[in-house]
Amino acid sequence: MNSIILTAATRVITPLxxxxxxxxxxxxxxxxxGGFIGGLVATTAFALYAKALGVRATxxxxxxxxxxxAVAGLGLAALAGLWGLLAGGAFLEGMWPLLTTTPSGDxxxxxxxxxxxxxxxxxxxxxxxxxxxxxxxxxxxxASSPEEAD
Amino acid sequence: xxxxxxxxxVPLATAILxxxxxxxxxxxxxxxxxxxxxxxxVSLVLGAEVVAGGPIxxxxxxxxxxxxITLVADLLSAAMVxxxxxxxxxxxxxxxxxxxxxEERIGHHTLLHALLLGVTGAFLxxxxxxxxxxxEVMLIASFGLLALGGRPDQLDGAIKYVxxxxxxxxxxxxxxxxxxxATGTLNMADLHGxxxxxxxxxxxFTTAALLLFAFSVKSALFPVFFWLPASYHTPSVTTSxxxxxxxxxxxxxxxxxxxxxxxxxxxPLIQELLLVAAGLTMLTGVLGAAAQxxxxxxxxxxxxxxxxxxxxxxxxxxxxxxxxxxxxIIHHIxxxxxxxxxxxxxxxxxxxxxxxxxGGLWAAAPWLGVLxxxxxxxxxxxxPLSGFWAKLVVIKASLExxxxxxxxxALVVGLLTVYSMSKIWLEAFWKPHPExxxxxxxxxxxxxxxxxxAPIVGLAAITVLIGLVAAPFYAVSTTAADQLxxxxxxxxxxxxxxx
Numbered sequence: 028m029n030s031i032i033l034t035a036a037t038r039v040i041t042p043l044x045x046x047x048x049x050x051x052x053x054x055x056x057x058x059x060x061g062g063f064i065g066g067l068v069a070t071t072a073f074a075l076y077a078k079a080l081g082v083r084a085t086x087x088x089x090x091x092x093x094x095x096x097a098v099a100g101l102g103l104a105a106l107a108g109l110w111g112l113l114a115g116g117a118f119l120e121g122m123w124p125l126l127t128t129t130p131s132g133d134x135x136x137x138x139x140x141x142x143x144x145x146x147x148x149x150x151x152x153x154x155x156x157x158x159x160x161x162x163x164x165x166x167x168x169x170a171s172s173p174e175e176a177d
Numbered sequence: 178x179x180x181x182x183x184x185x186x187v188p189l190a191t192a193i194l195x196x197x198x199x200x201x202x203x204x205x206x207x208x209x210x211x212x213x214x215x216x217x218x219v220s221l222v223l224g225a226e227v228v229a230g231g232p233i234x235x236x237x238x239x240x241x242x243x244x245x246i247t248l249v250a251d252l253l254s255a256a257m258v259x260x261x262x263x264x265x266x267x268x269x270x271x272x273x274x275x276x277x278x279x280e281e282r283i284g285h286h287t288l289l290h291a292l293l294l295g296v297t298g299a300f301l302x303x304x305x306x307x308x309x310x311x312x313e314v315m316l317i318a319s320f321g322l323l324a325l326g327g328r329p330d331q332l333d334g335a336i337k338y339v340x341x342x343x344x345x346x347x348x349x350x351x352x353x354x355x356x357x358x359a360t361g362t363l364n365m366a367d368l369h370g371x372x373x374x375x376x377x378x379x380x381x382f383t384t385a386a387l388l389l390f391a392f393s394v395k396s397a398l399f400p401v402f403f404w405l406p407a408s409y410h411t412p413s414v415t416t417s418x419x420x421x422x423x424x425x426x427x428x429x430x431x432x433x434x435x436x437x438x439x440x441x442x443x444x445p446l447i448q449e450l451l452l453v454a455a456g457l458t459m460l461t462g463v464l465g466a467a468a469q470x471x472x473x474x475x476x477x478x479x480x481x482x483x484x485x486x487x488x489x490x491x492x493x494x495x496x497x498x499x500x501x502x503x504x505x506i507i508h509h510i511x512x513x514x515x516x517x518x519x520x521x522x523x524x525x526x527x528x529x530x531x532x533x534x535x536g537g538l539w540a541a542a543p544w545l546g547v548l549x550x551x552x553x554x555x556x557x558x559x560x561p562l563s564g565f566w567a568k569l570v571v572i573k574a575s576l577e578x579x580x581x582x583x584x585x586x587a588l589v590v591g592l593l594t595v596y597s598m599s600k601i602w603l604e605a606f607w608k609p610h611p612e613x614x615x616x617x618x619x620x621x622x623x624x625x626x627x628x629x630x631a632p633i634v635g636l637a638a639i640t641v642l643i644g645l646v647a648a649p650f651y652a653v654s655t656t657a658a659d660q661l662x663x664x665x666x667x668x669x670x671x672x673x674x675x676x
Contacts, residue, residue: 098196105189108182117239118182161191 030079037079044072052150056138062146066153073158080170093159102150107145119145181235181248181594184258184297188218188265191289202281206273209286212268216293217262220255227255232660232670243364244672247303251667253503256431257300260510263639264422265293267341267632269473271518272415274621274628275525277333280325280413288325289561290418291317299427304670305353305363305439308431309346312395315341319424322416323408334408345394352387355380366671368439369664385440385447392435398488399457402481406465409480410530412523416472418465420625422514426506429487433502437492437661443494451492458584459485461502472520472530472605475597476513479556482590483509489587490497490571493578498512498657501570508555508563508643515552515636520543522629523605525621532601537610546606548630551637553598555644558591565641568649 048069055061077085089096111120122141129135191212198205225449227233232251236242250258268289275287295315316339323335326484356605357363359380360371375381397405405425409417434444442451456667462482469475487509490502520530522545527535539546575584594632621629641649660666 098193101189102193102197105186105193109186111238112179112182112186115239117236118186119238121238124562 033079037075041072041076045069050145056143062149063153066150069154070157074161077165081170082162093162094156095153097155100148100155104145104148107141107148110141179255180226181250181301183219184223184301184565185294187204187212187219187574188290188294188297192287192294192463195286195290199282202278202659205286210269212290213219213265214318216647217266220258220262221328223250224255224259225429227252227511232667233630234670247671248301249303249671250301251660253661255299255656256507256653258297260285260507261423262297264419264510264514267514267636268415268419271632274399275415275521276413283325285325288321296423300430303365305365309349309353312346322539323412326412331411336410338404338408341394345391349391352384356384365438366668369668372439388435389447392518396425396432396442396484397481398454398484399461405481410471414517418514418517421517421604422510425480426510429484429506433491438638438664442491447637448492448494451488455485455489456491461584461591463590466597467593472523472601475601476516476520480513486571486587489583495574495578496658496662497577499575499661500654501574503654504570507569507650508567511639512552512555515633518633519549532604535605536608539606548633548637551640553669555640557594561644563640566647
């Protein structure tokens with residue numbers, strides 16, 4: 028698509044959207060949000076990029092093949108599960124290595140652990156699989172209508 | 178229990194690793210076979226554990242049942258996982274000699290192990306909604322495997338397959354939703370206690386009917402079997418074999434599980450539906466096969482007819498009949514996978530699966546004839562092979578329950594199965610090749626013959642073993658059936674002892 032407004036705006040909006048998607052991913056830890064919805068927002072950012080600048084430019088910007096992103100995400104989620112299994116005894120059990128219990132019974136420290144790892148995995152699976160489908164469709168359309176190919 | 182989790186983690190990890198290794202075919206193949214072997218090893222340990230100590234359960238994330246997600250293995254689940262492991266190893270090895278390198282590159286091994294993940298998940302889950310999720314995992318992976326080659330006939334089969342299966346999952350989901358609304362739980366052990374307490378008979382019957390429909394489509398019962406003959410003959414033989422062995426059997430497993438643990442198959446109307454469907458499934462399958470002239474199409478229709486025997490066992494709902502159903506499933510998975518694998522070798526040697534265009538194999542490769550006859554005669558129920566005992570138990574159970582028409586149907590269908598198998602025998606092996614120039618066929622090279630023949634010989638050996646030493650297999654089926662009819666051990670393993 029040749030629209031200078033869209034192209035110029037996309038260059039600004041895409042990084043903002045990706046940053047926002049990371050915010051949603053982290054926010055989902057205790058509030059509405061999370062890996063799935065964050066991943067969809069990030070996907071929208073790349074979809075916009077692909078619309079404005081073409082699929083080839085988006086693939087170059089991503090550097091990694093979408094399917095590989097999805098499988099890497101699946102691997103992270105599986106690792107988060109195994110972590111719980113090996114350290115806690117149950118697959119997917121939440122592990123909080125940086126969290127300690129104070130003498131008064133409260134929790135102190137940084138609530139980072141296997142749950143966030145799992146959520147990051149979900150985020151990557153969503154980004155990778157939706158983009159893989161989207162790119163395949165876009166490239167099919169581009170191949171069947173030569174004047175739109177970039 | 179770590180074992181239960183491992184049975185799912187192994188195929189998941191193999192699927193991920195084979196994808197990461199997609200640029201190095203040698204490593205990818207090694208990982209695929211190693212993953213299948215590891216799955217078999219884990220399943221054997223799991224099986225031994227359950228035989229020795231009764232049902233075992235594990236909860237995900239440390240949340241206790243019925244709130245968390247439960248994995249549970251009673252003897253039926255464990256036996257199904259063991260047989261899945263056997264088939265996994267057989268098709269992983271067979272694939273080395275058969276799968277097109279282009280299909281390997283775009284993900285055959287990854288999808289195969291994802292499918293195995295879905296199958297083991299469906300066998301091991303203790304939660305009805307999770308069963309739905311595993312069905313979806315299986316559906317996505319099998320759609321990928323069907324469409325992998327990208328030929329028009331493959332896509333045609335894949336679309337029919339997915340469209341009809343989506344209808345069934347929709348019914349499944351509706352049933353699950355209603356049941357959750359009525360009882361507030363989807364843990365199957367919990368439902369075992371909750372459903373009999375429901376005083377609303379309409380809800381019980383509606384949910385039972387929705388689940389019955391969903392699982393009937395999955396197991397290709399009459400009259401909702403159309404997706405199966407439309408799609409099973411199109412992909413690679415390896416894929417056909419794993420589909421033929423496992424996919425419909427997951428449907429039958431779900432029927433047996435749900436209609437013994439949550440509902441009972443003896444409830445009015447459901448039992449009549451199951452009985453009629455079982456009889457008609459046996460008949461339509463075998464008659465459909467008689468009309469076909471392509472090896473894999475004939476074998477696909479025979480899957481349908483054999484499903485009828487298994488469901489007949491459930492529908493009769495006597496202890497002996499359920500033993501028969503379980504024994505039948507174990508026998509059938511091994512035999513059916515093997516017949517497809519032999520069909521693949523026939524195709525390699527003669528260049529076609531169309532019976533009119535091939536022949537002369539008995540002269541060219543008599544060893545293959547023997548390897549074909551073992552599963553073929555077993556499928557037809559000739560003693561002393563495994564199919565004889567399986568049919569014997571089911572027919573004896575239907576005579577004891579005084580369903581003489583169904584017993585007669587089962588016998589006639591057995592006879593017609595012999596007809597189909599002898600048709601393949603006469604056309605592919607006995608008659609001379611229609612083009613004398615190709616009569617000798619092309620040989621297999623050394624690596625190929627190892628990969629293709631080792632699984633066939635292994636599965637044939639299991640068939641003969643089940644036939645000759647039927648007693649231990651029968652004993653396992655009996656114990657599994659006892660655990661199904663009196664699920665107190667299953668419920669205790671999941672929910673803990675309750676006052």
